[in-house]
Amino acid sequence: MREDPRPGRPRASSRETLAEAACELFLEQGYESTSVADITQRAGVSRSSFFNYFSSKSDVLWSGLDTRIDAATVALETLGADADPAAVRAILLTLVHDFAPDPLALALRNASAMGLEEELVRDTGLRSARLAAGVADAARRSGIAPIPSDIVGAAHAAAVLSSLRVWAERGAGHGTPAALVEEALGSIHDLPW
Structure with missing residues (x-):
């Protein structure tokens, strides 16, 4: 039955x-x-x-990206001493590969209407810090000194999160987040990577 x-x-x-x-x-x-x-x-x-x-109201917006950041952090750890610019950037691109409009993209696009400006600044900072730490740790494991590693980490995290914001603000039909991240990563000059 x-x-x-x-x-x-x-x-x-x-x-x-x-x-x-x-x-x-x-x-x-x-x-x-x-x-x-x-x-x-x-x-x-x-x-x-x-x-x-969801663990909180804010988690509704961020849970999809948080899952991707967690996976990227694990992948960065597995690089060990073999971390190099190409490997790190490939991992960072997985963060936005097939990134479809989701609650975070909607919130970024409509931050003012939703009353989310302060919330997004704070929560973006938390995600940026997590991602920057993962990249900086990979840089240190590859032999880069601590301060340049921290700078590399912060620059790469900013490139990813800024690209997602710009993509969401532009709206549908104006490119992909991956293309924006590649462009942003390409603009990081005078760093060890």
Whole structure:
């Protein structure tokens, strides 16, 4: 005898449903005025369902990129002493490969309407610091001194995050984030890499 599936939204779509509901509400009433309860009510799921997918309201925007940064950091660690400019840049390009419009892109494009300017500056800084540390560690493992390593890390992280912001602000049909990252990385001069 076949059992009927459990009622409710399929598990795979709950994350997307929550993100869509959150973005709608951020546009309608602003980020600060939107609560987790508002998001779950709009999405038609429980509060516990929200926290199965996201650790905070801000995580709705950043979780996709955070996953990519985590993977890039692991890949940078595996380079060991073999880290070189080409390998590091290839890893950084994986951060934006097939990057589709998502809640973060929507937030970057509509930061003012959503009331997210300060939130995005703070949260971008956190992601930049994580990515910069990963690149700087790779540079140090390859033999570059600490201060130039930190500078290389910061420059590469800024290139990636700035490119994502510019891509999102331009909107659909104006190039890819990968093309912007390649251009930004190519503009880093007079550094060891």
